[in-house]
Amino acid sequence: MRVLFTVMPAAAHLQPVVPLAWALQSAGHDVCVASHPNMADLITAAGLTAVSVGQVDDLGALMRGAADDQVLESITASLRADPEDLNIRNAFRYYQLAAFSLYYPTRPRDHGYRPMVDDLITFARAWRPDLVLWDPLSFPGPIAARACGAAHGRLQYGLDYTAWARQRLAELNSASDGPAVEDLMALAMLPELERLGEEFDEELVQGQWTVDLVPPGMRLPLDLSYVPMRRVSYDGAHVFPTWLRRRPDRPRVCLTLGLSTRKFLAADSAALVGDLLEMAAQTDADFVATLNATQLESVSSVPANVSALDYVPLSLLLPTCSAIVHHGGGGTFASAVAHRVPQMVPAPGEGGDRLAFARYVHERGAGLMLGREEVTVETLHRQMALLLHDPTFRQGTDRLHADMVAMPTPKEVVPVLERLTADHRS
Template sequence: MRVLFTIMPAPAHLYPIVPIAWALQSAGHEVRIASHPDIAEATTRAGLTAVPLGPEADLASSVRSAADNAELERIVGALALDPADRNLYTALRHYLMAPFAHYYPARLPAPSEPAMVDALVDFARSWRPDLVLWDPLFFPAPLAARACGAAHARLLWGLDHFGWARERFVKRLNAPGAEPREDLMAAMMQPTLQRLGQEFAEELLVGQWTVDPTPPRLRLPTDLDHVPVRWVPYNGAAALPGWLHERPTRPRVCLTLGVSGRKFFADDAVPVAELLDAVGALDIEMVATVDGRQLADRGAVPENVRTVDYLPLSLLLPSCSAIVHHGGAGTFVAAAFARVPQLIIPKEGGDFVDHARYAADFGAGLVAERAGLTVSHLVKQVLRLLDEPSFAEGANALYADLSAVPGPDALVPELVKLTEKHRS
């Protein structure tokens, strides 16, 4: 079987698919990873075949350009979200709907402009995959699958906010007296669909089915067909540093605020430099995966602080007693599988808050709200994680909950069966 993965060009979207791609390759299936050229090098470093297509992507600019899109505002407005839930509004309006507007623009590209959808359709017709597994924000994928007769399914990297929003939109669309009466999402797709000679179908938005790594109790309520798979952490590959050969002599704490976040979106809410200074007075070791921007205009760090630009969490966390992070899925899962208590400072606009609450509900960590955040509060929370045995017990319980879901090896035969059912 030939399997084509299609993803947004960001590590946070590549890393979750790697264990599943490995499982397929190990079972003898052919695998390709298609995306914008930006992520090709990271893909090949993971031992996978990259297919760079279309232009390079500027995700931050895409989000900014969608900020004034009136159609997106109407779509999200029709969902009648709780006004107090700014996190959900931000996730839907700015981070989920921006790629939708990017891949379904009101103005069709000129013949001289490279368009991802055309490049992907051409590759799919040439390589002829049996199955296309697509990032839920990579909207050209189902069009390419349809063009070559492949089965296709979404492969989630977090909570299914888009699937939930689409179901809610359709229900309100069909409710008596509700506004709008027009399917605004289908209307935005029409120019591209007409150019490609395709008709709208619901599966172009939510797939023929969905592969879902979200733990059952964290999953959003939808009526979509979900196939569960265990979240398996992958954070990249690197040579093991010499200082990791030996066990730490005092409690080691990891500080990380995420690779994708610091690459694409500025994040200055966490006082990194001040926190590192405060750690100097503690009998702990801190390993901070930070970049130059986060340490700008400061001198040397305390002797018990080690800064590294990047180190895969799978190498670092087994030696740690706690982790401080932003709540991203990759970091959350890596910490959970390493059974490390977590202090989460959740960002707004995604799954960050959900992961923080999930860890806290298991007693596996603490949540530090960004509003009014102080270094002294962070230090107190870190010390609690280290001093109170209940957090280690909660981390074990969280690990057990995640481990109860079947792994990628068990998913492979299910994908084969579903591909035979849906392939045209």
């Protein structure tokens, strides 16, 4: 069969796709990956066929521009999220809906021709995939699938905030004796759907099924059809660094704030970088910090026990590490779990999955989480000493690793996708 993946234009969104795309290719299926033109080199470097659609956009600026969008604020407010769980509310509002607004514009002046949407539909009609697997932030995916009669599902690499929103709306309407809560998300989609000759239904936001890379213990309690799959780390093809061939003489710690943070939020993390480097200077360990020049520009000096490198593949670095300090990203989390490395997540931001992954690491005893107000050099130093020397964290990493390897591999998921495609293709 022919399989088309659609992904947001960010490396962190491509990485979860690659192992499943390889598994499908190895099983004899034809695979293409569609994204904005700036992703073509990353896709082909992974040995996959790239389809460039739309134009090069400043994704960070577009996402930040959604922060003051009153339509998105109204959609979120209508769901009456539990005030005790701000992360659910903020993740949906500033992460999920920000991407939603790129493809379903909420301001009248922005309606009309959408290059990425129209190009994707044109390609799908020409290539005629049997299956479209779409990034949960790449909302044109299901529309392209409908245009060519393909089955389609989401590839969910983080918590399913869209399904939470749809279930929450249904719960509010079933529990209320008053007027129905208006479906403002569907209303925001209507102008674009009418332009494309489509009508709204739940498959356009939730897919016909969902391939879920999130460990079962983290998953939100949702009544939806999920296909669990183990997240296999992919960080590109690289030459094995000579210095990594030697085992370190004392504990080695990886310090990384992730690809997306450095690309879109480098300025916001400047203070944290300074505190982390001061902590490293006080710790009897060697640190490998994957920080680029932008992240280091506010730092007066780098401690002698810190090697600041622009990039080191985690798949090569983590097997030599005794701990990792990171931002809470799903890919970094999965790499640490795969190599059974205790984790510290300082000041994970709300508005995405980072807080959820940090909480999960902490609750499973595989590491430590520090709230933003807790982050001081002294606290970081004390917590790092615990992480390096308390053996219970190693036991926690074993539990997380067991959770991961219990999930089906991409190879094992391929026959499931073949059956689902046969059942749903029109």
